[in-house]
Amino acid sequence: DTEVTQTPKHLVMGMTNKKSLKCEQHMGHRAMYWYKQKAKKPPELMFVYSYEKLSINESVPSRFSPECPNSSLLNLHLHALQPEDSALYLCASSRGNRGLGTGELFFGEGSRLTVL
Amino acid sequence: AQKVTQAQTEISVVEKEDVTLDCVYETRDTTYYLFWYKQPPSGELVFLIRRNSFDEQNEISGRYSWNFQKSTSSFNFTITASQVVDSAVYFCALSEAASGTYKYIFGTGTRLKVLA
Numbered sequence: 286d287t288e289v290t291q292t293p294k295h296l297v298m299g300m301t302n303k304k305s306l307k308c309e310q311h312m313g314h315r316a317m318y319w320y321k322q323k324a325k326k327p328p329e330l331m332f333v334y335s336y337e338k339l340s341i342n343e344s345v346p347s348r349f350s351p352e353c354p355n356s357s358l359l360n361l362h363l364h365a366l367q368p369e370d371s372a373l374y375l376c377a378s379s380r381g382n383r384g385l386g387t388g389e390l391f392f393g394e395g396s397r398l399t400v401l
Numbered sequence: 402a403q404k405v406t407q408a409q410t411e412i413s414v415v416e417k418e419d420v421t422l423d424c425v426y427e428t429r430d431t432t433y434y435l436f437w438y439k440q441p442p443s444g445e446l447v448f449l450i451r452r453n454s455f456d457e458q459n460e461i462s463g464r465y466s467w468n469f470q471k472s473t474s475s476f477n478f479t480i481t482a483s484q485v486v487d488s489a490v491y492f493c494a495l496s497e498a499a500s501g502t503y504k505y506i507f508g509t510g511t512r513l514k515v516l517a
Contacts, residue, residue: 327492327507328446341504373444389436390505392446 291393308376424493
């Protein structure tokens with residue numbers, strides 16, 4: 286079983302809806318990531334949080350809003366999405382205490398989002 | 402700039418055959434990390450191995466083995482006596498630790514189909 290838990294596993298939303306994706310890890314990792322993955326493509330980095338602070342925003346549209354309430358939780362708030370935003374959204378964490386980028390990423394199973 | 406190339410888009414083998422997945426990377430840094438991840442149909446990326454740029458020793462773990470050659474900038478992955486459960490998409494990834502980047506660059510992935 287994965288140690289990174291994502292909810293919900295599936296989400297269908299209209300373009301005017303507001304929804305949130307949630308991610309939780311209890312491994313004591315201090316770096317958390319959101320990735321977006323379209324079918325038959327590699328994961329694309331969206332956001333990185335390091336020690337609960339936003340470190341990287343890969344020019345993601347503002348209709349995606351990340352939040353890191355504490356070191357174990359990571360949210361992705363969704364508002365006014367477009368059909369092309371339909372994808373698998375993956376959360377990951379890494380140790381981050383000896384320099385990010387050196388440790389492996391631990392991924393959740395993802396939240397499969399469909400925007401109608 | 403960082404780049405990871407997985408030239409094999411899809412490979413099909415018959416069970417018990419050996420198969421090698423190729424990974425070629427580009428980086429200007431002398432300190433970097435290479436990874437392999439497996440993504441089964443369930444969606445979660447599973448970490449398989451990490452190798453740093455100063456350790457060129459090949460590694461074997463059960464039916465899996467990895468060949469890291471700095472001279473050719475390659476980090477190839479071999480599955481011996483493949484099984485149906487090995488069917489998945491395999492991603493090679495690179496992270497440049499020296500530059501302090503938090504980014505993991507993924508290759509485009511190789512879809513492996515193991516036929517019974």
